[in-house]
Amino acid sequence: MLSERRLQVLRAIVQDYVGTEEPVGSKALTERHNLGVSPATVRNDMAALEDEGFIAQPHTSAGRIPTDKGYRLFVDKLAGVKPMTAPERRAIQNFLDGAVDLDDVVARTVRLLAQLTRQVAVVQYPSLTRSTVRHVELLSLAPARVMLVLITDTGRVEQRMIDCPAPFGEASLADLRARLNSRVAGRRFTDVPRLVEDLPEGFDVEDRGTVATVLSTLLETLVEENEERLMIGGTANLTRFGHDFPLTIRPVLEALEEQVVLLKLLGEAGDSGMTVRIGHENAYEGLNSTSVVSVGYGSGGEAVAKLGVVGPTRMDYPGTMGAVRAVARYVGQILAES
Amino acid sequence: MLSERRLQVLRAIVQDYVGTEEPVGSKALTERHNLGVSPATVRNDMAALEDEGFIAQPHTSAGRIPTDKGYRLFVDKLAGVKPMTAPERRAIQNFLDGAVDLDDVVARTVRLLAQLTRQVAVVQYPSLTRSTVRHVELLSLAPARVMLVLITDTGRVEQRMIDCPAPFGEASLADLRARLNSRVAGRRFTDVPRLVEDLPEGFDVEDRGTVATVLSTLLETLVEENEERLMIGGTANLTRFGHDFPLTIRPVLEALEEQVVLLKLLGEAGDSGMTVRIGHENAYEGLNSTSVVSVGYGSGGEAVAKLGVVGPTRMDYPGTMGAVRAVARYVGQILAES
DNA sequence: GCCTGGCACTCTGTCCGTCCGAGTGCCAGC
């Protein structure tokens, strides 16, 4: 186990390195932090920390920089979450309050997060699987062509075109619409399959094929839309990434374009509480020099989607975590109100 | 007026510079192109071209690089559009054919363009103003709450929540829905205001307020959605931008996040035919070192939106223009089929 | 036993002078 002072030294190293972006040496450390010991002592501590793998030297006779493991310890044990100040909170709320619809909420959230953290922000659209049905609408566009429109409690709308196996009258359509809604309106998406299972039985034989087609399209929509959408922003902040530009930034930009990768990234994060993935803890190779801070958000107590930021491992963790948490909380409130 | 040979020299300079990314000198030029004259002669020509402002020297005793004006001349007079090869065309078509809905078409187009041109691709969603109404749906969510859903012929769906001034019965709603659709279905969006103008007159006095509210929301939707959406991709290609990274790339990334800027950029481009904006021809300062190649695309003969790429002024114009044109053409076909 | 000051060592980044090559502009001659 590391002594209390060694932990303090690690904390000081992380803080200084995050601030200056340069390897930090023993002398500078004692000057900037009241450790109450001499540089020589700190050197011994640093040697120990290096042995344990928490810090490393870029090259002999340079200062130390934290390793992923060092950041991990820092985040877990040494740093809290820095709460937002009151003015910041007000600014967040004001900014989000202006949103007019779901797209706008998400867009504003991305902007806000990127601005607050000065990093790349990622916001997942509220997921279908966890939300509830507000309404299902069926529109007859042609005798054997129906459009299915699905409206969720978060204001999201999905539509699908359906080619029916047989012509389907307006009356039958209205009937189906009514029955469908009476069963699923207000219910969770995950419950829908069970709830509509026996619906075709109530219809005339010649209509059953169409009803079944409509239902299976509805169920498909639920599944397909689990490939959820997301929005990213603040990519310009990548330019503050580091010195050795093109090589660092390129894989990150590539990863950000792969929604699949990002969704997996957010998905891996725990459902409740904040998750911080540091450097190599990220499964995706291109993000090995980045950290991802993410958290679920939702309108009720439950998370319906996630949001977070992607930044260099050398980031201000307490501040970033504070901003992410605060934004998630306010977005949740906004969603609950609408 | 420049002599034929001087134009050839300019063309050679542009081609070489685009290929090597390095200032090109007189000797190298005569070696790589059959100009039939000696380096000394070429030097004279280059001096003349520099006087006219078509090329410039980064510093004394270096080779020349084209100026924006030089690229302009190159694009206008010296270079054609390089057509895609047959296999390329097939690949484009195959790739786009797999799309399942409008979002997917746009997403695939962005990907494709970015890949073909190795630059940043921008694709505008088909515009509402130029498309036609497929269907307008009204859903009663609560006694005095209605959801308006607008479906376009390009498959796009927009929804708005409406708080009615007075409760509005199901029967009135169905009535309004029917009348509204009979008037606007299949019509162009620009014609809608005129077509619905006198609609409230057919309703009971107590319903007229609500009808008017619904109509004004519909019209608002048309206008608001003129702030059209777009999708970008291939930002990772920015890493191939140049040597002096952070400074060049940052403003570009910032511009790309400002949809307003991009939309204006595309909007400024001419309605028909391909537009190439080179360097300082772009009004937005951050894009002064980039060129934008854009073209309209649409399902019929008419353009419903635009797409294009953003890249360094030092780009392969003929190839880029060929790719942009080809993609626009095939996207148009896809939209026409669906 | 732990902390401290001192010392020798190592490595990087920088500065400076030199050198080389590429490219230019100009001029006289064909």
Next chain:
DNA sequence: GCTGGCACTCGGACGGACAGAGTGCCAGGC
């Protein structure tokens, strides 16, 4: 009007010297 030749300029690469920062280790003190 083209060409070869020539002197000139300038940037980039190379290499040595130097300063600064940081380290590891050791002997001594609390």
